[in-house]
Amino acid sequence: MLKFNQSFSFDSLEKDKEEMDRVLKVLKKEMLNDEVGYYKLPQNSLKHIITIKNLNLKNFSQIVVIGIGGSSLGIKAIDQILRPYTKNAKEMLFLENSDPVSIRLTISKIKKEEALFFVISKSGSTIETTSIFKTVIKHCKLNLKSLDKKRIFTITDAGSSLSNFSKKHDILEFNIPLNVGGRFSVLSAVGVVPLQMAGYDMENVLNGAGKFVNSFFDGKEEHLLQKASCLFNNSQKTPINVLFSYADGLENFAKWYVQLWAESLGKIDKRGQHVGLTPVGLIGSVDQHSFLQLIIEGPKDKSVTFIKINDSQDDLSIPDITLFGIEKTDFINTQKFNLLINAQCDATMQSLIDTGIDTDIITLDFVNAHNIGALIMYHELLTSSVGEMLNINTYNQPGVELSKQILYKNLIKK
Amino acid sequence: MLKFNQSFSFDSLEKDKEEMDRVLKVLKKEMLNDEVGYYKLPQNSLKHIITIKNLNLKNFSQIVVIGIGGSSLGIKAIDQILRPYTKNAKEMLFLENSDPVSIRLTISKIKKEEALFFVISKSGSTIETTSIFKTVIKHCKLNLKSLDKKRIFTITDAGSSLSNFSKKHDILEFNIPLNVGGRFSVLSAVGVVPLQMAGYDMENVLNGAGKFVNSFFDGKEEHLLQKASCLFNNSQKTPINVLFSYADGLENFAKWYVQLWAESLGKIDKRGQHVGLTPVGLIGSVDQHSFLQLIIEGPKDKSVTFIKINDSQDDLSIPDITLFGIEKTDFINTQKFNLLINAQCDATMQSLIDTGIDTDIITLDFVNAHNIGALIMYHELLTSSVGEMLNINTYNQPGVELSKQILYKNLIKK
Numbered sequence: 001m002l003k004f005n006q007s008f009s010f011d012s013l014e015k016d017k018e019e020m021d022r023v024l025k026v027l028k029k030e031m032l033n034d035e036v037g038y039y040k041l042p043q044n045s046l047k048h049i050i051t052i053k054n055l056n057l058k059n060f061s062q063i064v065v066i067g068i069g070g071s072s073l074g075i076k077a078i079d080q081i082l083r084p085y086t087k088n089a090k091e092m093l094f095l096e097n098s099d100p101v102s103i104r105l106t107i108s109k110i111k112k113e114e115a116l117f118f119v120i121s122k123s124g125s126t127i128e129t130t131s132i133f134k135t136v137i138k139h140c141k142l143n144l145k146s147l148d149k150k151r152i153f154t155i156t157d158a159g160s161s162l163s164n165f166s167k168k169h170d171i172l173e174f175n176i177p178l179n180v181g182g183r184f185s186v187l188s189a190v191g192v193v194p195l196q197m198a199g200y201d202m203e204n205v206l207n208g209a210g211k212f213v214n215s216f217f218d219g220k221e222e223h224l225l226q227k228a229s230c231l232f233n234n235s236q237k238t239p240i241n242v243l244f245s246y247a248d249g250l251e252n253f254a255k256w257y258v259q260l261w262a263e264s265l266g267k268i269d270k271r272g273q274h275v276g277l278t279p280v281g282l283i284g285s286v287d288q289h290s291f292l293q294l295i296i297e298g299p300k301d302k303s304v305t306f307i308k309i310n311d312s313q314d315d316l317s318i319p320d321i322t323l324f325g326i327e328k329t330d331f332i333n334t335q336k337f338n339l340l341i342n343a344q345c346d347a348t349m350q351s352l353i354d355t356g357i358d359t360d361i362i363t364l365d366f367v368n369a370h371n372i373g374a375l376i377m378y379h380e381l382l383t384s385s386v387g388e389m390l391n392i393n394t395y396n397q398p399g400v401e402l403s404k405q406i407l408y409k410n411l412i413k414k
Numbered sequence: 415m416l417k418f419n420q421s422f423s424f425d426s427l428e429k430d431k432e433e434m435d436r437v438l439k440v441l442k443k444e445m446l447n448d449e450v451g452y453y454k455l456p457q458n459s460l461k462h463i464i465t466i467k468n469l470n471l472k473n474f475s476q477i478v479v480i481g482i483g484g485s486s487l488g489i490k491a492i493d494q495i496l497r498p499y500t501k502n503a504k505e506m507l508f509l510e511n512s513d514p515v516s517i518r519l520t521i522s523k524i525k526k527e528e529a530l531f532f533v534i535s536k537s538g539s540t541i542e543t544t545s546i547f548k549t550v551i552k553h554c555k556l557n558l559k560s561l562d563k564k565r566i567f568t569i570t571d572a573g574s575s576l577s578n579f580s581k582k583h584d585i586l587e588f589n590i591p592l593n594v595g596g597r598f599s600v601l602s603a604v605g606v607v608p609l610q611m612a613g614y615d616m617e618n619v620l621n622g623a624g625k626f627v628n629s630f631f632d633g634k635e636e637h638l639l640q641k642a643s644c645l646f647n648n649s650q651k652t653p654i655n656v657l658f659s660y661a662d663g664l665e666n667f668a669k670w671y672v673q674l675w676a677e678s679l680g681k682i683d684k685r686g687q688h689v690g691l692t693p694v695g696l697i698g699s700v701d702q703h704s705f706l707q708l709i710i711e712g713p714k715d716k717s718v719t720f721i722k723i724n725d726s727q728d729d730l731s732i733p734d735i736t737l738f739g740i741e742k743t744d745f746i747n748t749q750k751f752n753l754l755i756n757a758q759c760d761a762t763m764q765s766l767i768d769t770g771i772d773t774d775i776i777t778l779d780f781v782n783a784h785n786i787g788a789l790i791m792y793h794e795l796l797t798s799s800v801g802e803m804l805n806i807n808t809y810n811q812p813g814v815e816l817s818k819q820i821l822y823k824n825l826i827k828k
Contacts, residue, residue: 165739182703247515
């Protein structure tokens with residue numbers, strides 16, 4: 001279960017209520033006429049789980065994911081947070097960046113005979129992904145005419161270049177719905193297929209997401225629209241939105257959120273204005289010793305969302321040991337670390353409220369597949385809601401084309 | 415060698431020149447009268463290397479660092495970037511956050527008989543550090559009355575609670591100069607001692623830093639003051655400063671930079687104004703698929719500094735393989751990944767310049783200890799210069815006290 005508590009200024013409820021109703025209607029229409037596809041992924045992706053179970057694959061211990069951006073961040077997020085809570089999850093290796101040092105290191109860890117390879121690219125021709133795939137073919141001696149191809153799976157748009165490749169070599173291919181953008185694709189085959197193969201309970205991730213999206217469209221998650229409205233109304237005053245997660249396991253989730261938020265909302269709006277909100281991902285308590293000073297005493301240009309895990313299901317406690325000279329820290333002896341980290345979260349949030357900073361907090365009772373699914377869907381719906389209020393196209397990314405064109409021109413020259 | 419290229423608007427050179435001269439004088443005075451201690455660390459920390467060599471420790475394979483914030487970020491940064499370039503570096507384990515899940519996981523990797531333990535806290539009583547130290551004592555069965563104490567080292571201020579503890583138990587203690595703040599301490603014993611023990615060439619890290627700081631005070635690094643002046647003059651227009659590093663190995667360096675920049679510059683200035691610049695750390699090419707869209711089409715509130723490694727000394731190349739359907743990516747076949755990632759860096763930078771965004775680039779010819787030392791000192795001096803222009807105390811962090819007080823009050827209640 002997720003609990004939402006908001007402590008921010010919310011002035012003109014009446015006027016905003018109208019806008020919230022409008023946004024809910026627009027999103028619902030996008031869902032009903034299949035203009036935007038991620039809303040229905042919780043039901044539409046169940047078929048992949050059945051496909052995987054029927055494959056009945058055995059004798060593998062590694063999942064190698066070749067993909068970047070939306071084809072990697074969500075997978076890494078779920079893998080990291082659920083791993084300590086999942087028995088016998090397979091090792092996952094990620095090949096994403098065009099950095100030779102890290103590619104070499106990761107490839108050296110692959111045990112070909114125990115590995116399944118997932119090549120993930122929505123467009124099918126992402127330069128990092130295809131280049132690394134070729135490198136893996138060479139270094140792992142994958143023979144596309146042998147049984148090796150049974151170890152390879154592709155996840156891509158129907159009709160893409162990678163799809164054509166898969167058909168040619170009779171490689172099992174999973175498709176991303178055409179109406180689902182890369183950064184909204186974690187609950188499509190992109191996330192479901194490799195994570196289910198790795199041993200994660202993706203059915204419950206989908207269930208958690210599905211329950212939340214249904215509740216949202218039933219009008220029962222008004223807090224989400226209220227938050228969207230606040231973020232939108234304050235987007236000039238607080239253009240920076242901090243996600244402050246009190247769990248090391250949420251570090252990759254924060255990176256997923258950064259892509260979702262930055263790439264969806266950083267846009268030229270329909271009146272030609274540059275709009276957008278800047279995401280920052282922090283981890284508590286570590287970043288209390290880093291970024292917190294800036295939030296408190298720097299410009300008041302930030303809102304802060306906390307994520308707290310009520311019960312980490314780990315009872316590790318601080319031993320009842322007194323160290324000479326350091327006796328003044330004994331007040332915490334015998335307490336659980338779970339209590340300490342949550343007390344730190346509460347204290348930091350309180351100090352921000354006292355300083356007049358807009359904050360809210362999402363509390364997970366436990367880390368489990370269901371809650372992580374809901375957390376993902378919550379952030380996707382929040383992004384869509386703010387995007388609609390900003391009067392932008394939330395689902396494209398035209399700004400990155402220029403850099404790709406320059407790259408292509410420069411490389412062709414060489 | 416580091417090369418600096420700046421492509422940003424720099425209007426009023428004459429007026430700014432005066433300010434730059436003033437700042438250089440102020441910093442020089444701080445150095446000469448020992449008000450600020452980090453400037454002299456490159457020479458003052460050499461003694462620790464001699465101490466370590468004389469210890470002549472053998473038969474250990476793990477370095478366990480217990481510390482948080484300034485007592486961990488810089489160590490992790492140097493470990494990560496130099497590891498692929500350092501033969502036989504010992505494994506390093508970091509215990510920092512009060513998260514029970516990650517503490518338990520890290521402690522399970524410790525092999526007591528092969529480990530050296532470093533307890534690092536400037537104040538000596540950081541709650542995470544002391545709590546985790548007690549946990550390590552219990553779980554690794556460290557007996558402070560036995561030879562176990564020869565495996566433990568502390569790094570702290572002279573006269574601190576941790577220093578008193580060390581004296582009581584005859585544990586070898588290294589001190590942080592009192593005029594060096596936590597986030598400026600990576601070149602003090604904090605970084606030098608554990609990293610030298612791990613097998614890194616800290617002498618050359620110090621030499622690289624020393625050469626740069628000398629050159630700066632000799633007036634030969636004017637570009638640094640120019641950049642500081644630009645960042646300061648544009649701090650209203652572009653309050654967000656992105657560090658976009660094209661190497662996976664610089665991810666922890668970016669976290670170190672975020673602490674340095676955020677905690678030093680996010681302040682109430684001497685006129686009572688909330689000032690500060692917000693740091694964001696990105697990794698290329700990965701974040702071209704994430705944050706880049708926001709930089710290009712979102713609000714023009716960001717400046718971007720690129721870091722590029724000219725020659726990664728890794729000749730991994732893209733195999734000359736043609737994949738059916740994906741032939742259009744063959745233009746990059748046979749090229750080195752080193753060329754690809756740097757071409758991506760150049761193309762992204764060019765696209766930002768074309769969009770009118772202030773950018774600059776720091777190019778390292780190679781990754782080596784000397785260059786990393788210079789890169790660290792460059793960022794420290796840049797921080798001090800901007801801080802002086804902002805008219806703040808760059809070296810304190812009063813804003814985080816409130817949260818600590820609330821924590822203490824709440825925990826004592828329980």
